[in-house]
Amino acid sequence: MAKWCFSLGINLKRVEVIEDDEDEIVEAVRRMSDRYDFVVTSGGIGPTHDDITYQSIAKAFDLKLILHEGAYARMKKLSKPRKSEPNFSWDVDSPAKTARLRMVRLPIDESRDLAKQALFPRDDLWVPISVVNGNIHILPGVPRLFESLLEGVKPFIVDRLVDPEGKGICRIIISTPLPESSVADYLTDLAARVAPQGVKVGSYPRWGKKNNTVTLVGRDMKYLESFVPEVIQNVKGKRVQTEGEDDEAEVKAT
Numbered sequence: 482m483a484k485w486c487f488s489l490g491i492n493l494k495r496v497e498v499i500e501d502d503e504d505e506i507v508e509a510v511r512r513m514s515d516r517y518d519f520v521v522t523s524g525g526i527g528p529t530h531d532d533i534t535y536q537s538i539a540k541a542f543d544l545k546l547i548l549h550e551g552a553y554a555r556m557k558k559l560s561k562p563r564k565s566e567p568n569f570s571w572d573v574d575s576p577a578k579t580a581r582l583r584m585v586r587l588p589i590d591e592s593r594d595l596a597k598q599a600l601f602p603r604d605d606l607w608v609p610i611s612v613v614n615g616n617i618h619i620l621p622g623v624p625r626l627f628e629s630l631l632e633g634v635k636p637f638i639v640d641r642l643v644d645p646e647g648k649g650i651c652r653i654i655i656s657t658p659l660p661e662s663s664v665a666d667y668l669t670d671l672a673a674r675v676a677p678q679g680v681k682v683g684s685y686p687r688w689g690k691k692n693n694t695v696t697l698v699g700r701d702m703k704y705l706e707s708f709v710p711e712v713i714q715n716v717k718g719k720r721v722q723t724e725g726e727d728d729e730a731e732v733k734a735t
Contacts, residue, residue, distance in 0.1 A: 482521065485631055488649045489642060490700060491519065501525055506537035514614045519638065521631070524622025526611075528580035538613050539588035549599050552585040555607035587611045602633020610634065643700075653697040653705050656727050657718035661686055661693060667715045668695065671708070678704055687725070694724050 486493040494517055499505045506525075513520045525534030539546050557571050560581075569577055588611060589598060600610040600618075610630055611619040618634065620627050657664065661684055672682040680699035687693050695716055697705045709720060721727055 482627075482631060487652075489635065490649045491642070501531045501533055503533055503537045503540065506534065507541040510538050510541050510613075510617060514617050518616055518641070520617045522617065522619050523627055526584060526619060526621055528583050532583065534619060535583075535586065535588055535611065538617065538619065542588065542590070542614055544588040544590055544613070546586040547589040547591075548582065549585050549587045549589070549609065551601075552587065552599060552607065552609045553582070555601065555609075556581065556585055559605065559607040585609070588613050590614075600634070600637055602630055602636075606630070650698060650700060651702040651705055653709060654721050654724055655695045655697075655709070655712055655716060655718045656692045656721045656724075657695055657716035658692050659716055659718075664695070664716045671712070671715075675699070675704075675708065680705065685724075690725070690728055692718075692727060 483493055483496075485491075495513070497509055497513075499509055510520070510522065522534060522538070525532050525537075536546060538544075563569065566577055569575070571578065587599060587609065589595070590613070593615075597615075598612050600612060601607075602610065606626070606629070608621055608626060608630065610633075613619065620630050664684065668682050668684055675682065675697075678699065678701065680697060680701075683694075683696035683698065685694040685696070695712060695718065697708060697712065699705050713719060719727070
């Protein structure tokens with residue numbers, strides 16, 4: 482997700498990992514929704530007893546869990562038969578059907594447009610992205626599904642991006658043989674000079690390697706490029722495309 486945000490120019494502000502505890506989820510989602518304009522949750526929306534994300538987020542905003550008929554119809558159409566449930570029928574009430582319905586009972590705000598509260602980015606998947614309070618997007622935790630649905634979110638948020646064309650954020654990487662202490666003063670000065678243009682200067686030690694990393698990150702590639710010769714000279718480094726491409730193990734005297 483961090484890479485996805487970077488590619489779209491979204492500033493990723495915070496990542497939290499919390500347990501499957503209702504109070505934890507309620508507190509976190511209220512705080513996140515109030516503080517940030519785009520929030521994503523991952524996991525806890527399956528059919529078992531510990532999948533409590535939907536019910537916890539519903540509680541956080543005093544909403545009801547309501548069967549989403551569109552999601553239910555897609556589930557029946559797109560779900561594949563399971564060999565372990567040869568007698569399963571959508572027309573007969575059963576523990577298996579009850580468990581599946583947990584996944585399409587969504588937190589619904591009846592005062593809002595229903596179409597904006599459940600997104601279906603993929604025609605071949607029944608799994609919805611439930612949207613709560615206008616900015617919370619509830620995704621599954623299975624990595625393959627999470628990545629696929631996250632990619633499908635872009636058309637729904639593109640008009641909210643700083644750069645609607647989705648050019649994203651630019652990063653220049655410079656490898657330096659100097660220790661951080663030797664370049665600290667220069668990088669501090671550089672960071673102060675470029676900050677008004679929204680550029681961030683990074684310095685990263687690479688333990689056990691011969692070279693460390695300096696980065697320039699911003700939205701205006703032409704502006705970033707104008708500083709490359711200066712940075713290379715001051716850190717006695719060279720530009721690389723990916724961190725570690727010039728890796729060499731640090732040689733220690735014995």
